[in-house]
Amino acid sequence: MNGANGQQATDQDALAARFEADRLRLRGVAYRMLGSLAEAEDAVQEAWLRLARTDTDEVANLSGWLTTVVARVCLDQLRSRKSRREDPAGMRLPEQERVEAAAVATAAGSDPEEEALLADTVGVALLVVLDTLSPAERLAFVLHDLFGVSFDEIAPIVDRTPTATRQLASRARRRVQGRSPEVEADRARQREVLDAFLAASREGEFEALLAVLDPDVVFHGDEAAERLGGEGEMRGARRVAEAFCGRARVAEPALLDGELGVLVAPRGNIVVVMQVTFREGRISEIYAVADHDAIDAMELERLA
Template identity: 55%
Template structure:
């Protein structure tokens, strides 16, 4: 018979082997590298208290514990609205023991900024069910135990989440592909701060409207809009194409957390209008889904 101390050592070794997997699962469920670290640490504490005696699939068991931890954190987040003060401020510096802005950006990019934005629109149980099943192939019987639903109900949660993540657009595939090229050209020029490339992708009479406090509400003309856009190059690196109410636009999401949505009107291969949405209430009303 294995002595308790030996069992604890074996569990610790196994946990370290699974740590990267657990962090990846938690990052997709929570959208934050720091929160993912907290979830993994809490998983270790709960696993240590419970012990793995008699557990055949330790990785699956740890994933189940992690899923419950993440679900609790997502529910707590819903009860504690995020403070969006300074939404266009530069990313904060690293905190001791935490994840710095550059590392957070790399982690978010590895998942996909647009995907993290869309996942953040899901309810806690939907997000857990979708991430575990569609991204990590966790069986619905196991997910059901985490979300405290039947396997059939867990499958419905994932199905609803899938429909919201992938969305739909009335645009034919060829039109969507063409407009995506325009959006990507606009974002690439914005990131590079390339004034002439911005002017080339904008209609001469382009109109930019914004709800951002302190900004000029309406700006007209390709060069004026391009000059303003070039000044936002630091934020443009966090922008990705996304479907907004079924039309192609862009989301600005440092670390995968939505801050700004750009509604882009494209006619004849050029951007003729840009609506910049920053107000939290207005962002919440938008239907966002992946553009792929």
């Protein structure tokens, strides 16, 4: 009996250690979702309680599972907040946020300076903008754009298809970019990266393609794109670079629903559009859409 209890304690300690390895990232997700370090800590604690009641042998990706749990907890809280018409949590002054950071850190036994840094780096301005989004838009934007979670993983959380989830994030991104001055510099840099990608693709410059692709870049294509001879999914910079090397002769930069992307238009007829996501100055995701109805529903603008 003592042996069984000892094994149970050992398993619990191992589970706690795995959870602690993810705690800072989970708190970062929750803080950007909720705009409050105290509420973020509560959401992370709830994830731990649920984890302790779960058979982890059935959890293939513990980090992904924890992210999903925290996201669902935050989504429920945001929806409850909206229904009660509470004042946005992100409206607190920076000084208040730093005080709260220190209090949360002390209670959690972590580094107050580290927590205050989280509050400062996110910024009240961004939190104010995020508070203008719907809960589903905020979740899609935070998880995908800030933490690199795929739309396939986010879709079940917001109860939408991956395509609809992508549109949620796109709408949220337009609002954030429209209100955040520093993003204009990012957009200019992104345009440079996109132009370099298209030029390298046309000229067949493999190394130049690798230089502008994130090492973990992912290419997705919808069913219509696959029927045109494309692949449904490719992962990794070398694989994507091989697929695009020597191509893109009829591709051009464009705005797709206000976001940088690519039109593939032989003889002026648009057959495919590619939505492009950037991370740390490189292309991290390409999503090819060839479905005519989906393309017709987009707002397209060719760029010179």
